[in-house]
Amino acid sequence: xxxxxxxxxxxxxxxxxxxxxxxxxxxxxxxxxxxxxxxxxxxxxxxxxxxxxxxxxxxxxxxxxxxxxxxxxxxxxxxxxxxxxxxxxxxxxxxxxxxxxxxxxxxxxxxxxxxxxxxxxxxxxxxxxxxxxxxxxxxxxxxxxxxxxxxxxxxxxxxxxxxxxxxxxxxxxxxxxxxxxxxxxxxxxxxxxxxxxxxxxxxxxxxxxxxxxxxxxxxxxxxxxxxxxxxxxxxxxxxxxxxxxxxxxxxxxxxxxxxxxxxxxxxxxxxxxxxxxxxxxxxxxxxxxxxx
Numbered sequence: 673x674x675x676x677x678x679x680x681x682x683x684x685x686x687x688x689x690x691x692x693x694x695x696x697x698x699x700x701x702x703x704x705x706x707x708x709x710x711x712x713x714x715x716x717x718x719x720x721x722x723x724x725x726x727x728x729x730x731x732x733x734x735x736x737x738x739x740x741x742x743x744x745x746x747x748x749x750x751x752x753x754x755x756x757x758x759x760x761x762x763x764x765x766x767x768x769x770x771x772x773x774x775x776x777x778x779x780x781x782x783x784x785x786x787x788x789x790x791x792x793x794x795x796x797x798x799x800x801x802x803x804x805x806x807x808x809x810x811x812x813x814x815x816x817x818x819x820x821x822x823x824x825x826x827x828x829x830x831x832x833x834x835x836x837x838x839x840x841x842x843x844x845x846x847x848x849x850x851x852x853x854x855x856x857x858x859x860x861x862x863x864x865x866x867x868x869x870x871x872x873x874x875x876x877x878x879x880x881x882x883x884x885x886x887x888x889x890x891x892x893x894x895x896x897x898x899x900x901x902x903x904x905x906x907x908x909x910x911x912x913x914x915x916x917x918x919x920x921x922x923x924x925x926x927x928x929x930x931x932x933x934x935x936x937x938x939x940x941x942x943x944x945x946x947x948x949x950x951x952x953x954x955x956x957x958x959x960x961x962x963x964x
Contacts, residue, residue, distance in 0.1 A: 724749055727764035745772065745781070755789050757782065780927070818938045819924050824868070828913025830884060832891040833858060833865040838954035839935035840865055843917065843926055845872040846880045846897040850944040851930045855898055860947035863954060867894065868917040872929050882911050 725740055728751065735753050742749035748759040748768065759768040771782045821841065829841075840863050844851035858865050869881035880897050886909035887893035893903040921931075924940075932941045934954055941953050 724760075724762055724764065727762075728760060731760075731764045731767075748772070750781075750785065752785070752789060757786055757789070783928075817940055819920075819933060819940055821933065821935070821938055823916075824920060825913045825916050827910055828885070828915075828917045829866045829868050830890045830894050831864070831866050832894065834862045835864055837861075837863040838951075839863070840950070840954055841933040841935055842867045843870050843921055843929060843931040843933070844868070845870060845877050845929045846884070846894075847873045847877050848929045852898045854930045854932075854944050855894075857945065857947045857950060861950040861954075863950060866935070868920075869914060870917050870921045870926065870929065871914075878914070881914055885909065885911060885914060 721740060721742060724742060725737060728735075728737060728740070738752045738754055740749055740751050742762070745759065748761060750772075751758055751760055759772060760766065771780060774781055824841075840858070842851075842854070842858070842865055844854070844867055846852075846869060869877070869884065871877040871881060883903050883905045884890055884893040884897050886905040887903050888906065893905075896903045920926075926942075928942070930942075930944065932945070932950070932953070933939065934941075934956075936954075939953075939956075945953070
């Protein structure tokens with residue numbers, strides 16, 4: 673694969689990795705048997721993480737390791753180097769730069785982590801990267817221009833904003849940096865928001881969504897969630913609405929957040945937008961109706 677096929681972040685990572693590998697090669701790369709002797713592992717266990725880090729340092733001494741996680745990646749280890757992300761095997765012999773998917777949950781594990789460590793990256797760019805690397809997930813449908821909002825239960829929504837303003841349904845993740853920024857623009861736009869959380873970042877996002885839905889004051893809990901603060905919740909509450917949000921997002925191909933849907937006609941606009949753009953989007957339905 674040509675390095676031009678990678679995203680900007682991936683190109684930077686690949687260049688760093690290649691440079692480090694060349695530097696190690698010039699000094700004489702340690703063989704696989706030597707790495708095995710250092711690590712003492714032929715298959716990964718959580719307790720051997722430090723040994724994996726030691727093996728990685730032998731291979732890539734010039735690449736700083738911010739964090740490493742080896743559980744849940746099918747025998748690979750996920751390595752974060754500052755804001756770069758790549759994967760290695762337990763001997764640090766094979767280095768993989770690209771998108772890693774969980775085929776059972778159909779989740780893009782790489783996209784979720786890249787957004788977590790670098791919120792300024794749009795999910796749309798990760799989808800583009802997947803196409804460039806010829807990765808095709810089953811049932812990955814492009815989001816439609818219009819959706820049917822019937823059947824979405826009120827239990828899955830947090831309503832806030834200006835009650836008399838034009839209404840917009842927002843599918844978001846409380847760990848998404850662009851969702852947080854969008855919330856500020858929605859407030860400026862003085863619109864009526866029906867926010868429906870979905871879990872782009874997996875279990876951690878779901879836990880936050882449940883804490884917000886189960887709070888006595890859901891609007892205040894929503895604001896705390898975006899600020900990274902915890903909230904007190906009721907002992908138990910109905911979270912079926914969140915399941916409905918997730919199902920709706922999957923059915924309509926919402927693979928990233930934020931996604932805005934115009935309540936008047938189901939028109940879809942994906943990604944972060946400024947307050948004037950939001951107002952123009954919501955007012956467009958009125959102009960279309962007037963032209964009929």
